[in-house]
Amino acid sequence: QRILSRNDHLAQHNRELLQKAQVFATNWISAPGSGKTRLIERMLEDNRLGQEIFVIEGDQETSRDRDRIRAKGGQAVQINTGSACHLDAHMVHEALHQLPLKPKSFLVIENVGNMVCPTAFDLGEAFKVAVISCTEGEDKPLKYPDLITNAKVLLINKIDLLPHLDFDLEACGSFAKRINPAITVFAVSAKTGEGMEAFYAWVLSAKGAET
Amino acid sequence: QRILSRNDHLAQHNRELLQKAQVFATNWISAPGSGKTRLIERMLEDNRLGQEIFVIEGDQETSRDRDRIRAKGGQAVQINTGSACHLDAHMVHEALHQLPLKPKSFLVIENVGNMVCPTAFDLGEAFKVAVISCTEGEDKPLKYPDLITNAKVLLINKIDLLPHLDFDLEACGSFAKRINPAITVFAVSAKTGEGMEAFYAWVLSAKGAET
Numbered sequence: 001q002r003i004l005s006r007n008d009h010l011a012q013h014n015r016e017l018l019q020k021a022q023v024f025a026t027n028w029i030s031a032p033g034s035g036k037t038r039l040i041e042r043m044l045e046d047n048r049l050g051q052e053i054f055v056i057e058g059d060q061e062t063s064r065d066r067d068r069i070r071a072k073g074g075q076a077v078q079i080n081t082g083s084a085c086h087l088d089a090h091m092v093h094e095a096l097h098q099l100p101l102k103p104k105s106f107l108v109i110e111n112v113g114n115m116v117c118p119t120a121f122d123l124g125e126a127f128k129v130a131v132i133s134c135t136e137g138e139d140k141p142l143k144y145p146d147l148i149t150n151a152k153v154l155l156i157n158k159i160d161l162l163p164h165l166d167f168d169l170e171a172c173g174s175f176a177k178r179i180n181p182a183i184t185v186f187a188v189s190a191k192t193g194e195g196m197e198a199f200y201a202w203v204l205s206a207k208g209a210e211t
Numbered sequence: 212q213r214i215l216s217r218n219d220h221l222a223q224h225n226r227e228l229l230q231k232a233q234v235f236a237t238n239w240i241s242a243p244g245s246g247k248t249r250l251i252e253r254m255l256e257d258n259r260l261g262q263e264i265f266v267i268e269g270d271q272e273t274s275r276d277r278d279r280i281r282a283k284g285g286q287a288v289q290i291n292t293g294s295a296c297h298l299d300a301h302m303v304h305e306a307l308h309q310l311p312l313k314p315k316s317f318l319v320i321e322n323v324g325n326m327v328c329p330t331a332f333d334l335g336e337a338f339k340v341a342v343i344s345c346t347e348g349e350d351k352p353l354k355y356p357d358l359i360t361n362a363k364v365l366l367i368n369k370i371d372l373l374p375h376l377d378f379d380l381e382a383c384g385s386f387a388k389r390i391n392p393a394i395t396v397f398a399v400s401a402k403t404g405e406g407m408e409a410f411y412a413w414v415l416s417a418k419g420a421e422t
């Protein structure tokens with residue numbers, strides 16, 4: 001019988017709270033600057049998920065990401081982690097009680113930009129979303145495998161920049177499948193919206209399966 | 212009297228070892244995919260530092276970066292950190308004993324891609340080099356301040372992509388100066404070599420001042 005760490009215990013509490021409130025929560029993890037906030041802005045602009053999107057923003061410092069989400073009409077709270085490099089279930093628990101969550105809505109938890117430590121912490125989400133920007137190089141799934149092992153879906157973002165890069169999109173996707181054969185991969189651009197329709201359809205069916 | 216942590220103790224040992232060997236060591240920190248390895252490749256290609264460059268590569272997994280450096284004629288060893296998100300002085304100590312370091316040479320320690328945790332660990336280097344890619348957004352110095360506070364120099368890399376980005380180069384530099392007024396900032400492209408001459412001149416004078 002594995003002794004649940006304090007974090008796992010709280011994560012389980014968060015998960016029960018979210019299930020009772022009928023809120024579908026995901027935990028978004030990437031390197032700094034891969035486009036997590038831009039992707040959430042795009043989801044708010046497109047409004048294709050049919051329900052309200054609430055956002056918990058995690059950053060060492062500033063409320064810049066929360067302000068960007070609010071500017072797009074989203075309800076967002078900001079967690080500043082200071083020297084901590086990842087969100088934990090305790091921080092998220094506090095933030096959950098600050099949001100007027102509605103049944104059937106979505107909760108996006110944008111983690112601190114870091115491909116390593118956030119992958120190990122359960123926050124109470126349904127699953128983790130990994131984001132890799134094609135400006136970072138196709139080798140990232142192999143070099144930072146925890147990101148891929150712990151995610152259900154990988155978004156390869158900023159594909160509008162492909163004409164200007166030496167990035168091998170095929171290789172990046174197959175490297176991810178090598179690390180986690182079950183992962184689903186989408187190539188998208190948060191800037192132009194390319195590829196997002198397929199991702200929205202996938203999220204809606206994943207939500208249907210979970211709730 | 213601050214009690215030196217075990218890491219600081221070992222870092223001090225590394226620093227003495229490097230000073231005795233007359234090797235000028237720097238610790239390069241960035242987000243994953245900012246171009247640390249590409250910058251080292253560029254330094255090997257340009258050969259403008261006048262002395263041999265030894266490299267310690269830090270990654271969760273793979274020896275891909277070490278192999279890239281060796282392919283450019285550099286002497287490199289690879290440290291795989293597994294689940295650890297940063298290099299520490301103990302890991303570097305082991306690697307130091309594997310390199311045939313020469314007097315007056317350079318040692319570049321490429322840390323694990325992570326803007327947070329590596330900034331807190333002294334490895335025995337002369338100073339830290341921060342790298343931010345202009346594909347990551349100009350807000351990074353404000354959102355990940357530890358990276359800037361702990362660095363002596365900031366390289367804003369990939370400026371060859373500026374025509375295709377909404378990146379504000381001026382703002383990024385001034386945000387960094389706001390966080391750390393003493394930091395020196397260079398705008399460079401590891402791909403085209405633009406801006407590297409000024410950086411080489413700065414490194415040579417910094418090395419002269421330290422040794």
Ligand SMILES: Nc1nc2c(ncn2[C@@H]2O[C@H](COP(=O)(O)OP(=O)(O)OP(=O)(O)O)[C@@H](O)[C@H]2O)c(=O)[nH]1
Pocket residue numbers: 030031032033034035036037038039065112113157158159160161188189190191192346347348349351354377378
């Ligand atoms: N060309 C292009 N740029 C993008 C895209 N998505 C994001 N960006 C840019 O990438 C930079 C970083 O985007 P953010 O949304 O702030 O990234 P993030 O992952 O939220 O960053 P942190 O929260 O700081 O870790 C900004 O300059 C964005 O404009 C995209 O699809 N295409």
Ligand SMILES: Nc1nc2c(ncn2[C@@H]2O[C@H](COP(=O)(O)OP(=O)(O)OP(=O)(O)O)[C@@H](O)[C@H]2O)c(=O)[nH]1
Pocket residue numbers: 135136137138140143166167241242243244245246247248249250276323324368369370371372399400401402403
């Ligand atoms: N256009 C352009 N691309 C660059 C430049 N520097 C690096 N890249 C590209 O950016 C991607 C990542 O470069 P790397 O050198 O592997 O970055 P890194 O910081 O060493 O990455 P990790 O060690 O995995 O954290 C690769 O696709 C490079 O080709 C640059 O100056 N301009």
Ligand SMILES: [Mg+2]
Pocket residue numbers: 036037038065110
């Ligand atoms: Mg963000």
Ligand SMILES: [Mg+2]
Pocket residue numbers: 247248249276321
């Ligand atoms: Mg590298």
Ligand SMILES: [Zn+2]
Pocket residue numbers: 085116117296327328
């Ligand atoms: Zn960490």
Ligand SMILES: [Zn+2]
Pocket residue numbers: 224228304
């Ligand atoms: Zn020793």
